[in-house]
């Protein structure tokens with residue numbers, strides 16, 4: 001029997017995906033209970049010597065059969081609905097609205113959000129799987145995880161019943177795209193320094209200010225905005241306010257040109273006397289900083305999850321590449337330097353995976369603390385930087401070519417040590433407990 005979560009996901013999958021899930025489910029239980037790579041090996045795929053070995057650590061004991069079924073469906077979605085369009089989206093600087101709705105229909109948005117609000121009702125591993133299947137293929141364009149795992153929870157945890165009913169189902173369907181506006185030209189790491197204000201005027205707030213580096217900024221229909229409602233109180237005068245992007249006075253700036261994440265839109269946003277009803281306040285006035293502190297741990301874990309997945313993806317591609325590419329009459333894989341580099345990377349990835357999965361377990365138990373989340377982000381970001389560099393090197397000149405995933409992974413990796421709190425801020429958080 002599939003549980004409610006898997007049924008919810010399956011119900012919302014496209015017909016072809018649902019059919020293949022069904023097919024999967026009819027396979028012998030023994031096959032389903034094996035790890036994905038083991039199952040592939042058993043099915044005869046990936047017959048090379050390297051792929052045949054499956055460590056007990058690759059099994060990820062926390063994953064149930066339903067997680068694996070969900071993973072196969074997610075994998076198929078990213079392979080068929082995202083990968084073929086990604087190069088065009090890189091040129092456009094953003095993905096299509098259509099892919100958001102397709103992801104919603106496939107049950108890939110709001111995977112952990114309760115079913116009564118249109119979510120998948122899953123756990124932290126469902127959310128991780130959705131991110132992993134996207135990032136293993138270096139498909140960094142769609143800002144699904146920011147929307148699903150970071151922004152929707154702000155509305156779920158602090159919003160009124162009316163706000164939840166109004167926004168969350170649309171967001172889970174991919175019909176309302178969201179952004180979160182924290183950073184400003186003069187305040188990134190130091191969020192206490194933000195200058196955007198929301199001044200109460202009768203039944204409204206009047207918002208003035210600007211934001212920078214906002215992911216999904218060009219596409220967003222709804223923004224969770226961080227603004228000062230009482231500038232005299234510093235951090236304790238900060239609130240979170242929902243701002244619909246069709247409000248007069250709201251303007252999107254440029255879609256910023258970036259080193260990586262080329263298919264993801266990142267924008268400046270401007271607020272010039274934007275009026276929103278006071279009922280758009282999320283939670284209590286002046287409690288915004290506390291809410292940010294409560295939610296930033298999850299954001300950091302999500303970035304850790306995606307960094308780990310991206311590193312695993314580029315590593316798998318590189319193992320394949322060095323086995324195929326020849327130099328001096330033998331494969332690149334046969335050089336001792338290559339073997340040692342791959343062994344070092346495998347070691348880092350295995351250790352990193354165990355830590356990330358432990359954090360996901362803690363997240364499920366409601367016990368993930370900000371320090372563990374900071375360690376996850378710091379470690380995975382550093383590891384990704386190192387692994388993408390080594391993998392690119394093992395590709396030689398081809399690794400520098402954009403059409404190779406090694407190049408895209410390398411470019412996309414850089415920001416993982418910057419956004420969601422820089423590596424230096426992570427070290428600061430960790431060191432405060434020592």
Ligand SMILES: Cc1cc2nc3c(=O)[nH]c(=O)nc-3n(C[C@H](O)[C@H](O)[C@H](O)COP(=O)(O)OP(=O)(O)OC[C@H]3O[C@@H](n4cnc5c(N)ncnc54)[C@H](O)[C@@H]3O)c2cc1C
Nearest residue numbers: 180181182183187188189213214215418419420421422424
């Ligand atoms: C692609 C991209 C997407 C983003 N998406 C979003 C988004 O959706 N929403 C959003 O609100 N923001 C977003 N950001 C902004 C991001 O969170 C900030 O860039 C980040 O928090 C750093 O802030 P900053 O750029 O102002 O750097 P600064 O705070 O100016 O930092 C500059 C340097 O000083 C260091 N530093 C700062 N303070 C300390 C300290 N106390 N100790 C030691 N070193 C310190 C930093 O580590 C860094 O190396 C995004 C950024 C990028 C690049």
